[in-house]
Amino acid sequence: MLDLLGGFSTLxxxxxxxxxxxxxxxxxxxxxxxxxxxxxxxxxxxxxTFGMEVTNALIMVMGIYMAGIYAGSITGITxxxxxxxxxxxxxxxxxxxxxxxxxxxxxxxxxxxSSVGGMIGALILMLLAQPIGALALYFRxxxxxxxxxxxxxTVTIVSRGSLWKAIIAMTLGLMISTVGIDPMxxxxxFDFGSYHLVEGIGLLPAVIGLFAxxxxxxxxxxxxxxxxxxxxADMPRLRHRDFIPDLHIVREIGAWLYIKSxxxxxxxxxxxxxxxxxxxxxxYAEAKRTAKHPSEFGQGSHEGLAASESxxxxxxxxxxxxxxxxxxxxDAVTAIIFGVFLIHGLVPGPGLLTQHTDAIAPMFxxxxxASAFVMISVIAFGPFYLRLARINRGALYGFIGxxxxxxVYASSFSGFQMWMALAIGIFAxxxxxxxxxxxPMLMGVILGPYLEKFLRGSMIVSQGDPLIFITSPFSLxxxxxxxxxxxxxxxxxxxxx
Amino acid sequence: MTGSARPxxxxxxxxxxxxxxxxxxxxxxxxxVPFSNGVEPGASFLPxxxxxxxxxxxxxxxxxxxxxxxxxxxxxxxxxxxxxxxxGITGPLIITLLTMGFAAxxxxxxxxxxxxxxxxxxxxxxxxxxxxxxxxxxxxxxxxAVIITGFGWLFFVKLFDLxxxxxxF
Numbered sequence: 001m002l003d004l005l006g007g008f009s010t011l012x013x014x015x016x017x018x019x020x021x022x023x024x025x026x027x028x029x030x031x032x033x034x035x036x037x038x039x040x041x042x043x044x045x046x047x048x049t050f051g052m053e054v055t056n057a058l059i060m061v062m063g064i065y066m067a068g069i070y071a072g073s074i075t076g077i078t079x080x081x082x083x084x085x086x087x088x089x090x091x092x093x094x095x096x097x098x099x100x101x102x103x104x105x106x107x108x109x110x111x112x113x114s115s116v117g118g119m120i121g122a123l124i125l126m127l128l129a130q131p132i133g134a135l136a137l138y139f140r141x142x143x144x145x146x147x148x149x150x151x152x153x154t155v156t157i158v159s160r161g162s163l164w165k166a167i168i169a170m171t172l173g174l175m176i177s178t179v180g181i182d183p184m185x186x187x188x189x190f191d192f193g194s195y196h197l198v199e200g201i202g203l204l205p206a207v208i209g210l211f212a213x214x215x216x217x218x219x220x221x222x223x224x225x226x227x228x229x230x231x232x233a234d235m236p237r238l239r240h241r242d243f244i245p246d247l248h249i250v251r252e253i254g255a256w257l258y259i260k261s262x263x264x265x266x267x268x269x270x271x272x273x274x275x276x277x278x279x280x281x282x283x284y285a286e287a288k289r290t291a292k293h294p295s296e297f298g299q300g301s302h303e304g305l306a307a308s309e310s311x312x313x314x315x316x317x318x319x320x321x322x323x324x325x326x327x328x329x330x331d332a333v334t335a336i337i338f339g340v341f342l343i344h345g346l347v348p349g350p351g352l353l354t355q356h357t358d359a360i361a362p363m364f365x366x367x368x369x370a371s372a373f374v375m376i377s378v379i380a381f382g383p384f385y386l387r388l389a390r391i392n393r394g395a396l397y398g399f400i401g402x403x404x405x406x407x408v409y410a411s412s413f414s415g416f417q418m419w420m421a422l423a424i425g426i427f428a429x430x431x432x433x434x435x436x437x438x439x440p441m442l443m444g445v446i447l448g449p450y451l452e453k454f455l456r457g458s459m460i461v462s463q464g465d466p467l468i469f470i471t472s473p474f475s476l477x478x479x480x481x482x483x484x485x486x487x488x489x490x491x492x493x494x495x496x497x
Numbered sequence: 498m499t500g501s502a503r504p505x506x507x508x509x510x511x512x513x514x515x516x517x518x519x520x521x522x523x524x525x526x527x528x529x530v531p532f533s534n535g536v537e538p539g540a541s542f543l544p545x546x547x548x549x550x551x552x553x554x555x556x557x558x559x560x561x562x563x564x565x566x567x568x569x570x571x572x573x574x575x576x577x578x579x580x581x582x583x584x585g586i587t588g589p590l591i592i593t594l595l596t597m598g599f600a601a602x603x604x605x606x607x608x609x610x611x612x613x614x615x616x617x618x619x620x621x622x623x624x625x626x627x628x629x630x631x632x633x634x635x636x637x638x639x640x641x642a643v644i645i646t647g648f649g650w651l652f653f654v655k656l657f658d659l660x661x662x663x664x665x666f
Contacts, residue, residue, distance in 0.1 A: 051657025164554045168514065171551045175521060178547070182540045189540060190524050213596070216619075220588030223626070393627055394620030394634075395641040401592070401619050402612055402649055405599055410659035418600045426593060434510045452543045464536020 005126070007361025011059065011369060019056040020366050023063025024373050028381075030064070031071025031087075033391060036215070038068020039332045043211040044400065046204055046339060047407025054344035058363040061337055065316050066370035067377070068333075069276050070114040073309060074385050077106050086276030089284050089308040096300035104242035104382065105249070109302060110309050111378035112245040113258065117310030118371025120262035121269070121317025126364050129353055133325040136350035141461065142468045144327075145454035146478035148447050151272035151328045153482050157490045158278070159437040169436045173444020174451070176201050183453040196416040203339045205408055205421035206445045210438050211332070212404035213425020216397055218432060243382035253306045257287060265311030269318025272330040276312045283311030313374070317367060323348050324360065327450070332439045335446050343411075508562035514555040522548045591622055608661040612649055617642035 010016055023045075030041035041064045049057040069086050076082035076091025077098055090110060097106035139147070152170060159166035179190040180200025191197040261283035268279035287307030288297045297304045320337075322328045327349030329335040341348050346356055353360055378385075408421045428438055462468035470476045525548065528541035599615040621638035628634060653659045 047659070048652065048657050051653075051659050162558070164558050167554045168551060168558075171547050171554065172514075175544070175547050175551070178544050185540065187528075187540060189528060189544070190521065192524065216596075217589040217592055220592045220622070221586075392624070392637065392641070394622070394624035394638055395645070397623050398616040398620040398638075398641050399645050399648075401596060401599075402616050402645055405596060405615075406603070406608065406612060406649055406653060406661060409603060410653045410661055413660060415600065415604050418603070422593070422596050422600055425596075429589060430510065434507055455543070456538045460537050464532070464534070 005361075005365075006357075007363065007365035008369075010055065010358075010362040011365040016056055016059050016362055016366075019052075019060040020063045020369060021373075023060035024067045024370055024377070025063075026060075027064035027067030027069075028071045028377060031068035032074040032385065033396070036396075037072070038065055039336065040211050040215055040400070041068055042333060042336045042340075043207045044403050044407065046207055046336060046343070047403075047411040049340050049343055050411040054341075054346065055359050055362050057340055057344065058337075058359065059366040061340055062316075062363055062366035063370045063373075065333055065337075066118050066313060066367060066374065069312055069316055070111070070118070070309075070374045072276075073110050073114075073312070074107065077110060078103060078385060086280060086312050088277065089280040090305060090312070092284075092298055093301045093304040093308075096298065097302075097305070100300055102300070104238050105246060106300075106305065107378055107382055107385065108243045108245040109249060109253075109305055111243075111374050112250065113261075113306040113309035114313040115371050115375040116258045117262045117265055118313035118316060118374060119368055120259065120310075121266050121314035122364060122368035122371060123317075124263075124266045124314075125317035125320055125367065128321055129325055129364070132321060133350060133353040136325050139326075139350060139474060140472070141454045141457040142472050143474040143478065145451065145458050146469055146472075146475040146482075147326055147328060148451045148454060150478045150482045150485075151322075151330065152443065152447055152451060154272040154485050154489075155330075155443045156440050157486060158275075159440055161435050161437065163490060165434075165436045166440050169431065169438065170440035170444045172431075173441035173446075174448040176206065176441075176445050177448025178452070183449050184456050196414075201420055201424075201445070202412060202417055203342065203446065204411060205417045206424055206442065207336055207339060208404045208408050209421040209424025210428045210442050212400055213422055214428035214432060214438065216401050216404070217425065217429040219393070219397055238383045240379055240383065243379045249302050253302050257303055257307055258310050261287060261307040261310035262314035265314030266318035266321075268311070269315035269330065270321050272322070272328060275319075275331045276315050279311040279315040279318075280308035284308040313371065320367070324352055325350065327352075329443070329446060332442055335439075335442050338446055505562055505566050508559055508566065511555045511559040511562060514551065515559070518548055518551045518555065588622070588626070592619065595619055595622075604662050607663045608650065609646060609663070612646040613642050616645045620645075 011020065026041050026045070027038055030036045031038055042061055045057075045060065045064065049061075052060070072082055072087030073090035073094060074087070076087035077094030080091055080095040080098075082088045082091050094106045094110055097103065152174075156166045156170045157163065159169070177200075179197055180188065181198065182189055188198040264283045264286060265279040268275075268282060284297075284304055284307050287303050288294045291297065291301070291303055293301075319330050319334045322330055323334045323338060327338075327347065329338045329348075338348055341352075346352060346359065405418055405421065408418045409415065412418075428441070431441070432438060458468050459466070468475075469479060521544070525541050525544050528544065529539055531539055531542040531545050533539040595615060595618045599611055602611040602614075617638050620641040621634055624634035624637050624641075625631060650661065653661055
C-alpha cells in the first residue's frame with residue numbers, strides 16, 4: 001500500500017500531471033458527445049502510446065477512463081441523450097431535475113457522486129490490488145485456464161440481446177486470435193499463404209477496426225437530424241458557482257448511500273463483463289429498494305442520481321483489479337488498457353505489481369486524482385456543457401477517421417495492418433447492423449491466445465487428463481463460478497419466464 | 498398455406514458467417530490431428546471446437562430466421578440494442594471508399610496530401626449531410642482538413658516521434 005501511495009509523488013511532477021490533465025479533457029470531450037465513448041477515446045490514444053513512456057501512457061488512460069465514464073451522463077442530464085451507455089440510468093433522474101429547472105444542481109450532484117465513487121473505487125483498488133496479486137501468484141496453468149474461461153463465458157452471457165449472437169461474436173474473436181504463429185509450436189496457422197498473416201492480426205487494428213472505423217461507418221448511416229443537431233432548450237444563463245453542490249441535499253442523500261453504491265460499483269467492475277451500465281443499474285435498483293420515497297425515483301430523485309453515478313465511477317477502480325492482478329480484462333476499456341501494457345512489454349497478471357510498482361503506482365494515483373478533477377471540472381466547465389452536443393460532425397469524424405488509420409500505420413509501419421483495421425471495421429459494422437455485440441469479439445481476440453495456451457499447457461502437464469481442471473481447488477472454484485453465472489444470468493431468468 | 502420462406506437480412510448474414518466459417522475450416526486440415534500423442538490437444542484442437550460452435554450457433558440463427566420470415570410480422574429489434582437502422586448504405590459506402598483511398602494512397606502520395614484529401618472529403622460529406630449548403634460545407638471542410646492534418650502531423654511525428662510517410666517524388 002505504501003509503495004502504491006508513492007505514485008502520487010510521481011504524478012505531481014510536470015509531464016505526468018499534464019498527461020493526466022490531457023487525458024481527462026479528452027475523456028470529458030469524448031464521453032460527453034453522444035455516440036462517442038471512453039472506449040473510443042482510449043482506442044484512438046493507443047497508437048500514440050507507442051511514443052510515450054509507459055507510466056505517462058497509463059496515467060493518460062486513467063484520466064480518459066474516469067472522465068469518459070463520468071461525462072456520459074452530462075448530455076444525459078442536459079438533453080436526455082446519454083453521451084455513453086454508462087450515463088443512461090443517471091439521465092432518468094438527472095433529466096427530470098433538468099426539466100424542473102434544477103439542471104445546474106443535477107450536474108453538480110452528478111459530478112459530486114462521480115468524484116466520491118471514483119475516489120472510493122481508487123482506494124479499494126489500492127487496498128486490494130496487492131493482496132489479490134499475491135494470491136494470484138499461486139495460480140498455475142489449470143487455474144489460469146479456468147479463470148480465462150470464466151471471463152470468456154461471463155462476457156458472452158452478460159451481452160445484451162441474443163445469446164447465440166454473443167456466442168458467435170466471441171467465437172469470431174477467438175478465431176481471429178488463432179491466426180498467426182501457434183502459441184505452443186513455431187508453426188503458422190490460417191495464414192492463407194500470406195506472410196502478412198503469419199505474424200497474426202494485431203490488437204491495434206482489431207481495436208481501431210471494432211471501435212473507431214465501425215463507429216465512423218455507423219455515424220455515416222445516421223441522418224444529421226437524428227444525431228447531434230438536437231435543439232437545446234432555452235435555459236437561464238448559468239454561472240460557475242451554480243455548479244457547487246448544495247450541502248443540504250448531499251446530507252439528505254447521506255454518506256452511506258454514496259459508500260454502498262460505490263462498493264456495488266467496485267464489485268460489479270471486478271466481474272468480467274460487468275461494466276459501468278450494469279453497475280449504475282444495480283446501484284440504482286438497490287437505492288430505490290431501500291429509499292424512504294421510492295416513488296420519487298424516475299421523477300428527479302437526488303438519491304437515484306447519486307447512487308447510479310457513484311457506482312458508475314467506482315466501477316473504474318474495480319475493473320482494474322482483475323486486469324492487473326489476474327491479467328483478465330473485464331470489459332472493452334480494460335481490454336484496450338491491456339493492449340497498452342502489451343505495447344510496452346508488460347504482461348498484466350500475477351507479479352506485475354511487485355515487479356513494476358514504479359509504473360503502476362502513478363496509474364492508481366491518477367485514477368484517484370482524476371476523480372477529484374471531476375468535481376473541479378463541473379465548476380469550471382459546467383456553463384459550457386450544453387454546447388458540447390453541438391460540435392461540427394464533419395470535423396469530429398474527419399478527426400476520428402484520420403487518427404484511426406494514420407495511427408495504425410504510424411505504430412505498425414505496415415500498410416497491411418491499416419487495411420486489416422478497415423476490413424475489421426467493415427465486418428464489425430455488419431455485425432452491429434445485425435445486432436451482434438462487438439465487446440465479446442474484442443475479448444475473444446485478447447483472451448484467445450491465453451485460453452489456448454493455458455488449455456494446451458495444462459493438458460500437456462496432465463498427459464491429456466482433463467481432471468486436472470477439477471482437482472485444483474482454485475480451478476474448481478472458477479469452474480463452479482462459471483456454472484453459477486450461467487445459471488443466474490441466463491438459465492434461471494429463462495426458467496422463470 | 499403459410500407462403501414461401503423469404504430470407505431476410507439476418508438469415509443472409511448468418512449464411513455469410515457459415516461460408517466464412519467454411520473458409521476458416523478449410524485451413525484446419527493443414528494443422529494436423531487435433532490430439533498429438535493421442536491425448537494432448539494440438540494446433541488444430543481449438544480451431545475445430547470454434548468451427549463447430551460457429552456452425553451450431555449460425556445454423557441455429559439461420560433456421561430461426563427462416564422460420565420467422567414465414568410469419569407475417571418481422572421481429573423488431575429491441576430498443577436498447579446497438580442495432581443500426583436499415584437506411585441507405587450510401588453513407589457507409591462513401592466513407593469506406595474514402596478510407597480505402599487513404600489506405601492506398603498513404604505510402605504513395607505521403608501523409609500531407611492523403612490526409613488532407615481524406616479529412617476534407619470526410620468532413621465535406623458530414624457537413625453537407627448536416628447543412629445541405631455546398632459552399633459553406635466546402636469552406637468548413639477545407640479549414641477542418643488543414644487543422645486536422647496539421648494536428649495529426651504535429652502529434653504523431655513531432656510530439657511522439659512516430660513515422661508517417663512523406664511525398665515520394
